[in-house]
Amino acid sequence: MDAAIDLKQMQQSAENASQFLRSLANRDRLMLLCHLTRGEACVSELEEQSGIHQPSLSQQLGVLRREGLIEPRKQGKRVYYSIASDNVRAMLVQLYSMFCSQETVTEDD
Amino acid sequence: MDAAIDLKQMQQSAENASQFLRSLANRDRLMLLCHLTRGEACVSELEEQSGIHQPSLSQQLGVLRREGLIEPRKQGKRVYYSIASDNVRAMLVQLYSMFCSQETVTEDD
């Protein structure tokens, strides 16, 4: 039954990986994470940089927070978010090289 | 307007990246890709290995094909699929190291 056990384990790993990918697989969340690679930022800063409306922003941050991709640090009225793991950072580096390097750029205005 | 152009470009890159991630962000598709890292395979082989019903399988393969992650090669009645780009391979390697290495394994039966 080794093969069956392996299959189960593979399925579990694939399930975990796909959940991680789903948390990343959104334009706005990617942009937020991208901003956060430069260091922590509070919600209102992120709102200004990204142009996302505050409630939507808070919801996307909530997704990333619950999935453990970012971490909050509360200071007074403000909440500062930062990237929570090297896995996330590694993935962002990978994506950057695939989609944000010169070869990939398409000008159209 | 440099910042605005950059924002637009960032949004476009993020959109592309998120679309790529969405194609990956599914347990079954990940497992199929994982099998394909060992070399090309035809649909019925994939069906056997994955336990996914054939029409569902064909639809998932369709997603991967249309997004350019895999490539078909027809031979007689059979269609052999293979991984289409190094980007995909790189991403799978990354995911493997995150979710399929020893540290990540959790036994429970």
Added chain:
DNA sequence: AACATAATATATAAATATGTATAACGTTTG
């Protein structure tokens, strides 16, 4: 303490996208 304001979070509902099962449809080969 009572109230106002600022920063962020949550709830809800409508719109859209994704997943999945079943049935029907093409192709290739014998």
Added chain:
DNA sequence: CAAACGTTATACATATTTATATATTATGTT
């Protein structure tokens, strides 16, 4: 033509996204 291998269409269920409204928490003022 029939059998084998895949694909596409349809219908339905579920998940994700997005907007609007409302709640929470901290701070400042009187």
